[in-house]
Each structure stands twice: as structure tokens, then as C-alpha cells.
Amino acid sequence: MSQGVPFTSVTATTREIRTAVDRAWADLLNSSRFVGGDAVEEFEQAWASYCGVPEAVGVGNGTDALFLTLMALGIGAGDEVIVPANTFIASAEAVVLAGAAPRFADVSPDTLLLTPEQLQAAVTPRTAAVIVVHLYGQMAAMDALQRAADQAGIVLIEDAAQAHGASWRGRRAGSIGRAGCFSFYPAKNLGAFGDAGAVVTADTALADRIRSLRDHGRTRFSRYQHEFVGTNSRLDALQALVLTAKLTRLDTWTKARQSIAARYREAFEDGPARLVAEEPGSRGAYHLAVALVPDRAEVRRQLAAAGIETQIHYPVPCHRQAPYRRFAVCPLPVAERTAGQILSLPMFPQMAGRQATLVCETMRNALAATGSRLG
Ligand SMILES: *Cc1c(COP(=O)(O)O)cnc(C)c1O
Numbered sequence: 001m002s003q004g005v006p007f008t009s010v011t012a013t014t015r016e017i018r019t020a021v022d023r024a025w026a027d028l029l030n031s032s033r034f035v036g037g038d039a040v041e042e043f044e045q046a047w048a049s050y051c052g053v054p055e056a057v058g059v060g061n062g063t064d065a066l067f068l069t070l071m072a073l074g075i076g077a078g079d080e081v082i083v084p085a086n087t088f089i090a091s092a093e094a095v096v097l098a099g100a101a102p103r104f105a106d107v108s109p110d111t112l113l114l115t116p117e118q119l120q121a122a123v124t125p126r127t128a129a130v131i132v133v134h135l136y137g138q139m140a141a142m143d144a145l146q147r148a149a150d151q152a153g154i155v156l157i158e159d160a161a162q163a164h165g166a167s168w169r170g171r172r173a174g175s176i177g178r179a180g181c182f183s184f185y186p187a188k189n190l191g192a193f194g195d196a197g198a199v200v201t202a203d204t205a206l207a208d209r210i211r212s213l214r215d216h217g218r219t220r221f222s223r224y225q226h227e228f229v230g231t232n233s234r235l236d237a238l239q240a241l242v243l244t245a246k247l248t249r250l251d252t253w254t255k256a257r258q259s260i261a262a263r264y265r266e267a268f269e270d271g272p273a274r275l276v277a278e279e280p281g282s283r284g285a286y287h288l289a290v291a292l293v294p295d296r297a298e299v300r301r302q303l304a305a306a307g308i309e310t311q312i313h314y315p316v317p318c319h320r321q322a323p324y325r326r327f328a329v330c331p332l333p334v335a336e337r338t339a340g341q342i343l344s345l346p347m348f349p350q351m352a353g354r355q356a357t358l359v360c361e362t363m364r365n366a367l368a369a370t371g372s373r374l375g
Contacts, residue, residue, distance in 0.1 A: 004307020005346045005355045010186050012350035013253070014193075017245040021193075024241040034237050043240035044198070046247055050165075051172045051180065051200045055207035058198050058235025059214050062161040062183020065197040066094035066131065068233060069157055069179045072209040075100050079128035082154075084114040085317045085328075085335035087133040090183075091159050092318045092327070100128065104319045106332045110277040112136070112290070112342070116144040120152070122330075129155040134163035134173050136313070137189065137257075137287035141279045142168040142176050157181065161197075164190040165254040166285035173285070174200045184243055189257070189287050190250055192239040253349035257286035260347060260356050264289050267360035272373040273299075276342075288313055289347040291363075294372035296343055302366035308359055311344045341374060 028039060040058050048056035059065050075081065076099035083092045085104040092102040105122040108115045114132055122130075130149055132140050149156040156176075160166070161183035163173035174180020182188075184196035201207050209228075212218055217230030261284070265275045273293045278284050290313065293299050303310055317335045319328035345359055 003358075005309065005351070005359055006348075007309035007311055007344070007346050008187060008348045009350060010191065012348065013191070013246070016249055017242070020245040021242055024245060025238060028237055028241060035234055037237055039237040039240040039244070040235050043235070043244045043247075046244060047182075047198055048200055050247060050250075051175045053175045053180075053200045053202050055202065055204060056198050056200045057207050057210045057214065058196065058240060059210070060197060060233035060235065061195040062181060062185065062197040063090040063094055063097075064214070064231075064233040065161075065181035065183065065199045066091065066157070066159060067097045068210050068213050068231075069181055069199050069206075070094060070098035070100065070129070072206055072213055073129065073155060073178070075128045075155075078126065080124055080126040082114075082119060082122045082127060082130040083318070084118075084133050084135070085319050085332040086112050086314070086338070087135055087159070087318060088161070088314065089318055089321060089324075090161070091131050091133050092324055095131070096323075101126075102318075102324065102327050103127065104324075104328055104330075104332055104335075106334045107338075109334045109338065111138065111140070111279055112276050112334075112338060113138065113140040113279070114145065116141065116148040119145060119148045123152045123154070127152065127154050129157055131157050131159050132177065133159040134166055136276060136290050137163045137166050137285035138276070138278050139163065139166050139168040139173060139282035139284065141281065142171075143281070146176065161185075161188065162287035163285050164188065165250050167283045169281045175202075178203060179206060184239070189253065189285055190243060190246055192242050194236070194239055196235055196239040196243065198235070254285050256349035256351070257347060258284070260351055261286040261289050263356045263360065264291070264345060267364065273363065273367055274374075286347060289345045291343050291345060292338060292341045292374055293343045294341070294367070294374045295370040296341060298370050299363065299366045300343060302369070303359075303362055306358065306362045308362055309346060312342060313344050315339060337375075
């Protein structure tokens, strides 16, 4: 058996639900309802109910979930949308696709997530919304952020693409803001066998508008009437069946992720590395286990030598990416400094105890050998 530790394992996850999916797909192939239909509606209902909201709308991917939400809210040219500088590029990309301008805000040095203070500092007279990203699967401080958004008179949208099943004081990620946007890309905590996404919301009018926009702006219950310029971003029935099968396992998988994260947190308690902190009130889903690590390149080299795969999420902050530099109008020191320190450790539900032990021990030895501390 291999001594190393892979970064993640989509294969192990597929194995757990393979039989159920084979059966469901066989039935679908007989019915030929490939787009829309019962499979999609059943998943939408199950996902809405899991998130604790009345509405879920399946779409083509997570980027479209964000883009269609902005479009459905009428946010576009002339508007600004606050986005944390530390996020996956799609959070900012969706804003530009909608015709609005992202305004990057810095993040907390402890959680690496948007804070209410940074939100307030980024508000201008043109601000229409904020996209709060629960990056790595950990929840941002939702009570204070929602208060700050309300005070500023702007809409709060959750980018929960990494946070399936995470919760904030008992409320699920995606269910707190005006809308919650999910990606079901294969490697996410709940992943399809291809691209897929969803928007969840308690706002029925918003859900109906996104349903129309994902389907060419079609008038409801009509075939050839179009009330909006929309797009094609429907959820495939084949993917909906995969997601329905996987949803039965999601809580078990999340618990496994949380217990691996707890082991990492404990192992690095005495420094000099530390796992990114959780807000009190957050029950994180640990899509990623991110540590702040001194002398990262050397530590990473030693982990690799032991067969331990790591990644960096994300080495270049959004506002430093060429097409987004023109939106970087204020200093973002925390996002910039931590981009050089973050290291994503192996994290997947089927990870064995001995694999977690190997990561912890190798990390501790590597840190002791370099002798550096976090700057
Ligand atoms: C994955 C991801 C997205 C985009 O999802 P896609 O399905 O790849 O379009 C958006 N935001 C965050 C934070 C993500 O991790």
C-alpha cells in the first residue's frame, strides 16, 4: 500500500454512491428526460429542504449561480459589488459578467474571511451588494455582516460554493443572505459528475426570475414566450441524480472532514504554523484545511518528499490577476501577506487516521527543522 497521502479523492466518494447512481441513471436512460423533469425537481426540493429554505434553483455551475443571482436582482452597469480579495476568481468574475464592478475588501488575518469592518470600509454610494464568501467551507460572521449590509442598504449574497452543510448558529450556509450560491463541481463537498450549481433563497419572486433566466428568459409555463434576455444554464437530470444520491452521505462526509480538521488544529496548537481560525458561531464544512505556515516552500518540499500532496488556495489574490487589477483601488495587506503563507493540507472524508497522523508528524518535523516563525 502507498505510504503517501493524496490531497483529495473524488474516486473514494464516487465508490460510495456508485450503485445508487447506476440504478438511477438506468431508469433515466429509459425515460429520456435529460433536461429538467422530475430528477431535477426532486433534487431542488431536497437541496432547499437541506438548506432550510423554501426555494432552490438548479443551474449549470457555481459561477452562473452568482451571475444569475446578480442579474435577477437587477445589479449591473454602474453598480459596485463588494467581494473579498481572498476568494476563488469566480466570485469576482460573476460581478464583471453581470456588468458591475467588483470592489475588493480585505479579510481577517485570523479567519481569512470578510469582516463587518472591511465591508463597511468598502461601501461607496454605488455599492449595490456584497458577496460574502464562506471560503474553505468556514462561515463568515453572518450576524454582524448582515447588520452591516442592512445599515448600508445593500443586498447580501452568500457564495457558499465551498460550504455545503456548514452552519452559522444552527443556520445552514446559503440560507441567511438574500440568496446562497452553490457549485457542485466534482471536487466540492457535494459534487456532481461534471459541472452543476444551484441558488437557494427564501425569496420566491427571485427564485422564479432565476428559473426564467436559466432557461432563455422564458415565461413560466410557456414554450415560446420570452420575458427576459436570459441564457442557457439548466441543471442536467443526470447530474441531479448524482447529487440526490450523494446528499444522503453529505452529513457523514462533513463530520469526517470536521474531525480531520480538529486533529490538524490540535497538532499545530503550539505553533509556529496554525490552522486558519473559525469564527465563534461557525460550524465549518472544511472543504479545505488551510494552515498559515512559515517558510512555506521548504515545508511543502518536505511534505512532498514524504508523499503528502498539498495545494495553495489561492497563490495570487483576485485583485492581482491581470483582468482584475483595474478594480484594485485600495490596499489589501492581509490578503497579500497571507497569500505567501497559506498551505492547503490533505482533506477528504475517507482519509484514514494513519494518514492524518502522517501529515501532522511530517508537518511538525518540517517546522522544527526550518525553525522559522510566521512573519
Ligand atoms: C468553485 C467556486 C465557485 C465557482 O463554481 P463553478 O461551479 O466552478 O463555476 C465560486 N466561488 C467559489 C468560492 C468556489 O470555490
